[in-house]
Amino acid sequence: xxxxxxDVMPKAELLDPQGKxxxxxxxxxxxxxxxxxxxxxxxxxxxxxxxxxEVLATARQVADEILSNSxxxxxxxxxxxx
Amino acid sequence: MxxxxxxxxxxxxxxxxxxxxxxxxxxxxxxxxxxxSHDLEGVDALVLPGGFSYGDYLRAGAxxxxxxxxxxxxxxxxxxMPVLGICNGFQMLxxxxxxxxxxxxxxxxxxxxxxQRLRVESTSTAWTSDFESGQEIVIPLKNADGGYIAxxxxxxxxxxxxLVAFRYLGVNPNGSLRxxxxxxxxxxxxxxxxxxxxxxxxxxxxxxxxxxxRSGVDGVPFFTSAISAVVAAAA
Numbered sequence: 001x002x003x004x005x006x007d008v009m010p011k012a013e014l015l016d017p018q019g020k021x022x023x024x025x026x027x028x029x030x031x032x033x034x035x036x037x038x039x040x041x042x043x044x045x046x047x048x049x050x051x052x053x054e055v056l057a058t059a060r061q062v063a064d065e066i067l068s069n070s071x072x073x074x075x076x077x078x079x080x081x082x
Numbered sequence: 083m084x085x086x087x088x089x090x091x092x093x094x095x096x097x098x099x100x101x102x103x104x105x106x107x108x109x110x111x112x113x114x115x116x117x118x119s120h121d122l123e124g125v126d127a128l129v130l131p132g133g134f135s136y137g138d139y140l141r142a143g144a145x146x147x148x149x150x151x152x153x154x155x156x157x158x159x160x161x162x163m164p165v166l167g168i169c170n171g172f173q174m175l176x177x178x179x180x181x182x183x184x185x186x187x188x189x190x191x192x193x194x195x196x197x198q199r200l201r202v203e204s205t206s207t208a209w210t211s212d213f214e215s216g217q218e219i220v221i222p223l224k225n226a227d228g229g230y231i232a233x234x235x236x237x238x239x240x241x242x243x244x245l246v247a248f249r250y251l252g253v254n255p256n257g258s259l260r261x262x263x264x265x266x267x268x269x270x271x272x273x274x275x276x277x278x279x280x281x282x283x284x285x286x287x288x289x290x291x292x293x294x295x296r297s298g299v300d301g302v303p304f305f306t307s308a309i310s311a312v313v314a315a316a317a
Contacts, residue, residue: 067140
């Protein structure tokens with residue numbers, strides 16, 4: 001069954017407290033390979049049947065209007081995964 | 083006239099009971115409203131209470147902002163009805179685009195609960211007219227997602243047009259930009275803030291004051307202001 005994956009990230013210029021907490025844990029554990037961590041959201045939208053242009057347009061619409069809040073987040077990608 | 087103020091209960095609302103009690107103490111009749119209905123039952127003003135509607139899933143207030151009754155709330159707000167969003171209710175108002183900006187996780191990543199000092203920055207709203215301009219008040223604050231953010235240009239606009247209604251004093255408890263605790267819309271009928279006026283309306287149950295423990299009732303003028311606004315509009 002096809003799945004549409006929507007990735008949403010907090011805006012780059014905003015503080016991401018969750019990512020900052022994980023980065024803090026890395027520091028405590030001695031993991032020094034990464035200079036930063038940001039945490040976003042992945043939504044998997046299941047489609048019964050074919051992913052038509054119309055279905056994909058609906059996915060983009062809900063990604064912009066419901067799954068993300070453009071004041072604080074960006075929709076990074078909307079992709080079809082089989 | 084008896085002013086009727088509706089308090090909407092959503093799944094996960096916690097402070098709807100206290101909001102109803104605050105309305106009663108201020109001298110109005112509280113009307114319990116339900117998120118799944120499309121009926122505002124003819125109320126004169128609305129309170130969206132605090133809590134964790136829908137478990138704060140997706141984003142705080144995001145799913146509640148899509149609740150059936152919110153279409154009527156938006157219509158009523160557009161017609162000038164006083165609407166107050168407290169904490170989770172404030173989050174719903176920004177998610178419903180009735181107020182600008184957004185609320186994100188507290189900068190220190192902790193839930194915080196404290197008696198919070200605020201400055202009333204605007205008395206030209208339906209919910210603040212009974213305060214003195216610049217008045218300092220203390221009401222409880224308790225939230226995890228209380229960091230107010232907006233673009234620099236939006237923040238400048240809010241400041242320039244006098245739409246910042248409340249500012250944190252002393253401690254900025256959640257990393258809110260420019261210490262903003264609450265804002266109003268251009269018309270002044272829609273106000274949202276993170277701290278909780280409904281928890282500071284009855285002696286014995288409010289914040290401590292220099293006079294006596296738990297005697298703080300700085301939340302009362304929010305509700306008496308709305309009553310005055312409704313009475314003035316009806317006259």
